[in-house]
Amino acid sequence: MSVACVALAAGCAGADAEPSPDGEASDIHDEDMRSNGLDGLVIVSDDPSDNPLPQLDDDWQSRFDRGDVAFEAVFRPGQGLGPVYIRHSCGSCHADDARGPGAARKMVHIEDDGMTPASDQSMFPFGHTVRPQSIDPEQIAGIDVPEPFDGLLVTSRLGPPVFGRGAMEAILDSEIERLEREQADRDDGISGRINRVSFASEANTETEFHSHQPGDEGLIGRFGLKARIATVDEFAADAYQGDMGITSPMRPDELPNPGGLEDDELPGLDIDLETVNLAADYVRLLRIPTRGEVDEAGEALFESVQCGVCHASQLKTDPDYPIDAWAGKRVDVYTDMLLHSMGRDLADAMVDGDAHGDEWRTAPLMGMRHLRSYMHDGRAATVREAILAHASEGSEANASVDAFLDLDDDEQEQLVGFVESL
Template identity: 35%
Template structure:
């Protein structure tokens, strides 16, 4: 378990470091504007909604708009560049009290808003009481409308919580009965978030406005607590954004498609076959079909997600100490593998800067399959990497 204490200057330094890693990477990053793709076959009304939501998603909000008073970034696009991943991240804290996980709400948790919109007032810092402090990378938001359209029973058909087939892999569903600030919700299958801790995209939109931008909405009307500055207010009275803003941003995400996969080459085809024979497909399930959906472009589509949307124990080195819904500290959702060529860093906290490193860092339930990858010739390993990068 990690037990790090970051001060604000260190956090800011870490954020600026993100741009300096080029030399250590084995791949160049594709142009992020190419990862922003609208679903095919939208009606003109849907297209208009996508465009309005897009403007809000990439807009940089100001103190007059109600940004803050404390926030992580001033725009969704700062952490979801090109509707993808990063460069911004979230800092998540927690501790254990009497054997129970505590998201530390009264200390300003579960995430730290390290910037301030108010001149002369510093942003939040990590409370010394925090036992777990870990960055979380922002997963891409593209293709998430398709994810939400997968029928629950399709996802559950891959679950094997007691490892009945004795292959060492026991993916299970994260059923949500509480959201991540501890408020009870209707029990539902979680499918979004790094630990599948939220079931609906809309929950992410209002959570993100509040926790990442410090902006209140009709669904989240109270500003976050900063125990160091409890009386500081932002520049706007009442709710900072309307329900309609939330709905537009939600629609932009819902109507975003995955960027296209790169065309096949002999190496990519060989990599795809190896990805299957080695057993990566046991968790990174190649495709699923969406159910009937009111938006025709999301309805009955077979989509290459390369995920089972289940949570897996990935071993102690990938633990973050945090409980999310039913997901334990070592458990992570199998991430969707689409769009990897647009990302700078991999795994939940971005600790891997190459796809090869990300694969090698698999542990827990994935140990045998990681070892099978390591036992391949370096040429074959490279084919798997080329295939994943083409997704």
């Protein structure tokens, strides 16, 4: 839903303006707006980041619309929120289905090298994720960062964009395996690998998208910044449980918490499977944002300095994927879906599935035009800063960044312009 349109309904051309679920109307991207001459009144651009795929049939359109409501719904304690949680709606960390403003913070005890997890992690009895909110702060503490100590590393992950993730689910396993093989033969340091993961939920009894069973192994991890989960529905169930404390048939248990509570104010399961599947289908049905005019010279430079090895376009999807618009296509996701060692400066020392502390899944560059902060924690304010942030000791992208810096100023600008047009 176009949260940004809200308080500004007068200017919301063609938008189905609806109040922001938690008053985050101020999270508007300046550059997306133009003044209409009325003091303080601004209009969002006509190019939203939260559109469904075009020409959906009535059934999928209805799932998208109902999923949209689920994605924006704000949960209260009586509806199963908590006992501890980070934020109370999907949309609060994925506003307009793009990045942030909400984030998940991680805490870990590291060795002197700054990126290897230490053997003793006993100071985090409830895990590495900060969940500072509690449904009853007087009675139960949230999960917060401990008093500072030597070796404590606290990092954050802004909610990444969720548009185009149907395309990422639809990509053929064989395509991702091909890229992994091709990169293994390179001699410039770029060598991504698949995060092979297990299915860590109860089975989804709606088997249209997959029929994975609890404990199934060797799946290609696709979702999460370290590609720790294989399917969109499992990610949705994980987000409900881990970010919001909401249990579902796929994730029936409340997470361990300082209050030792095994349930919240709503006894038993908090939502049904249909709600998980609606939120997942909403994500699957979000289209890749419409691109600006493609600057072919900028694109050629992007390829020439090897950005496109990791940020791969034109990946083939499964002809049998249940959503026709994604089936049997070539999709411009601009990611190889592989994990890469990105060096010491980006490392967060978190191990996700098989991913190491300095590994990240190549960020998909589709929809870049809608982002205003870059990299997992938003540390870069411009695309140029994002490119420079790829370089540090041990990064597979060091040679690519050097090659970028060897371009003359005009060429660098052209390359950046291409990325900004996506």
